[in-house]
Amino acid sequence: xxxxxxxKNVTKRFGxxxxxxxxxxxxxxxxxxxxxxxxxxxxxxxxxxxxxxxSTTSGEVRLSGERINNLAPHAVxxxxxxRTFQETTIFRSMTVRENIIVSHHLRSNASLLGFFLGTRAxxxxxxxxxxxxxxxxxxxxxxxxxxxxxxxxxxxHLRALGMAIGLATNPxxxxxxxxxAGMNHDETMHMVDLVRRLRDERGVTVLLVExxxxxxxKISDRIVVLNFGEKIAEGTPQEIQNNNNVxxxxxxxxxxxxxM
Amino acid sequence: xxxxxxxxxxxxxxxxxxxxxxxxxxxxRTDFYYTLxxxxxxxxxxxxxxxxxxxxRINIGxxxxxxxxxxxxxxxxxxxxxxxxxxxxxxxxxxxxLAILIGLPILRLRGVYFAMVTLVxxxxxxxxxxxxxxxxxxxxxxxxxxxxxxxxxxxxxxPDFSTLANPKIGFYWMAVTMMVIAYxxxxxxxxxxxxxxCRSLQQNEELASSIGVNTAYLRVVAYSISSxxxxxxxxxxxxxxxxxxxxxxxxxxxxxxMLNCFLGGLGYVFGPMLGTxxxxxxxxxxxxxxxxxxxIYASLLIALMLALPNGVLSLxxxxxx
Numbered sequence: 001x002x003x004x005x006x007x008k009n010v011t012k013r014f015g016x017x018x019x020x021x022x023x024x025x026x027x028x029x030x031x032x033x034x035x036x037x038x039x040x041x042x043x044x045x046x047x048x049x050x051x052x053x054x055s056t057t058s059g060e061v062r063l064s065g066e067r068i069n070n071l072a073p074h075a076v077x078x079x080x081x082x083r084t085f086q087e088t089t090i091f092r093s094m095t096v097r098e099n100i101i102v103s104h105h106l107r108s109n110a111s112l113l114g115f116f117l118g119t120r121a122x123x124x125x126x127x128x129x130x131x132x133x134x135x136x137x138x139x140x141x142x143x144x145x146x147x148x149x150x151x152x153x154x155x156x157h158l159r160a161l162g163m164a165i166g167l168a169t170n171p172x173x174x175x176x177x178x179x180x181a182g183m184n185h186d187e188t189m190h191m192v193d194l195v196r197r198l199r200d201e202r203g204v205t206v207l208l209v210e211x212x213x214x215x216x217x218k219i220s221d222r223i224v225v226l227n228f229g230e231k232i233a234e235g236t237p238q239e240i241q242n243n244n245n246v247x248x249x250x251x252x253x254x255x256x257x258x259x260m
Numbered sequence: 261x262x263x264x265x266x267x268x269x270x271x272x273x274x275x276x277x278x279x280x281x282x283x284x285x286x287x288x289r290t291d292f293y294y295t296l297x298x299x300x301x302x303x304x305x306x307x308x309x310x311x312x313x314x315x316x317r318i319n320i321g322x323x324x325x326x327x328x329x330x331x332x333x334x335x336x337x338x339x340x341x342x343x344x345x346x347x348x349x350x351x352x353x354x355x356x357x358l359a360i361l362i363g364l365p366i367l368r369l370r371g372v373y374f375a376m377v378t379l380v381x382x383x384x385x386x387x388x389x390x391x392x393x394x395x396x397x398x399x400x401x402x403x404x405x406x407x408x409x410x411x412x413x414x415x416x417x418x419p420d421f422s423t424l425a426n427p428k429i430g431f432y433w434m435a436v437t438m439m440v441i442a443y444x445x446x447x448x449x450x451x452x453x454x455x456x457x458c459r460s461l462q463q464n465e466e467l468a469s470s471i472g473v474n475t476a477y478l479r480v481v482a483y484s485i486s487s488x489x490x491x492x493x494x495x496x497x498x499x500x501x502x503x504x505x506x507x508x509x510x511x512x513x514x515x516x517x518m519l520n521c522f523l524g525g526l527g528y529v530f531g532p533m534l535g536t537x538x539x540x541x542x543x544x545x546x547x548x549x550x551x552x553x554x555x556i557y558a559s560l561l562i563a564l565m566l567a568l569p570n571g572v573l574s575l576x577x578x579x580x581x
Contacts, residue, residue: 077472106472
């Protein structure tokens with residue numbers, strides 16, 4: 001498999017604090033890769049660096065060979081690397097369908113003026129976006145909440161909506177921020193299944209940050225472990241479970257933490 | 261739904277173009293022409309403020325653009341002998357350029373920080389008008405000519421206002437027509453994808469940029485449109501008063517533009533129009549209460565905002581539900 005995303009010697013310092021220190025790894029096209037680590041290990045910072053919500057102090061992020069760090073977030077999204085957020089981050093006063101339709105922005109062919117004037121290209125865009133939104137709703141199995149206001153949704157549905165928003169941008173690489181947090185076992189398994197289908201049916205490469213170890217072990221092709229901003233291990237779930245460095249990082253709660 | 265819209269629009273147009281002139285003619289209260297002209301022009305400036313609310317920014321600086329637009333029009337007319345009709349779009353465009361220059365740095369701010377900077381903006385514009393030679397300081401610019409004739413290919417579209425028996429009627433038609441166009445444009449913006457993107461910005465800027473919306477660009481676009489409306493409203497005002505002073509538009513005016521939006525309803529395109537009408541007439545009607553005018557006015561405003569936090573137009577929603 002070819003490498004789609006390459007993180008090369010990425011470092012981020014906030015004043016005297018080094019949040020991410022010389023981290024390198026690569027993500028292959030079509031794989032599901034999880035980034036794990038104890039609290040404060042720099043996982044979220046790394047995600048923000050990849051999506052250009054933060055700028056790197058040094059190092060590079062490359063998408064299919066093209067440098068994408070230190071751009072504007074919307075420019076990175078335009079290139080196909082899209083970050084979804086934890087469940088609070090949605091467009092609250094829009095319905096589920098409106099949320100998904102507006103998130104098709106990247107695919108529009110018409111200009112803003114074109115939309116204002118209602119040109120042919122704009123009308124075609126609107127039709128295509130509507131159809132695509134319906135397809136995403138069917139894919140995620142959330143037909144029942146199609147016209148619900150996002151602010152009224154329970155947590156599980158919000159998570160699905162977050163994923164729908166990510167999907168609407170037609171990403172090459174989707175960054176999922178704690179997709180299983182706060183979910184019970186059944187919900188988690190459903191979500192694991194969903195992320196797999198995302199990859200299998202839509203060919204999306206998935207990079208996720210997560211605390212839920214059993215889910216991570218189940219879903220990931222490979223895992224990268226961070227501790228105090230440094231990469232301490234990388235490998236298959238099997239390799240990670242038997243890695244001494246990792247066990248040490250989670251010391252004291254190793255069994256529970258790595259789900260053995 | 262669609263039919264209901266058309267009926268409402270036709271009804272509104274008949275109201276402002278036929279009913280109002282007829283009623284004024286019957287009652288003989290020609291002073292209402294001036295009042296309604298002011299409401300129409302103020303509601304145009306308020307429409308701009310409303311649009312900045314729509315991208316999630318509290319704009320208390322519209323007075324600055326109204327003043328700038330007014331001065332551009334006044335200077336071009338008195339010193340360069342241009343026709344009012346030519347200065348009107350130029351005043352708007354000048355404000356657009358100004359809005360881009362000012363907006364680029366300050367639109368990065370959010371919430372109360374943005375609001376504070378815009379509040380200062382009005383005062384800065386007033387002081388600038390006092391200091392810069394071309395605006396003639398506190399003396400202001402006076403004896404600005406009435407709008408002349410506007411003709412296209414030799415056909416007179418708008419007659420010379422000084423030849424009219426009552427120029428106030430001319431201004432009424434001008435102001436109302438501008439208002440209708442401004443709100444039609446605003447309505448179209450809100451109901452096209454542009455409006456959906458503005459709403460995405462209002463509700464969650466981070467998410468908007470992560471789905472690929474160029475948030476910085478869109479903010480400047482919305483703010484420029486807002487300032488354009490402020491500029492042409494200011495220019496039209498000084499054409500009526502035929503004079504402009506640094507104090508023509510002050511912080512209080514900027515605050516009023518914002519209040520109009522609040523009162524009418526931030527979620528409704530026609531909210532600022534209704535809000536302007538209510539505030540303007542409310543203040544005038546309370547004139548008879550003399551020294552208690554401000555007290556009653558302020559208490560009523562507070563009570564209305566407590567009772568209807570989403571604006572007067574939210575009453576329509578409740579009826580539906």
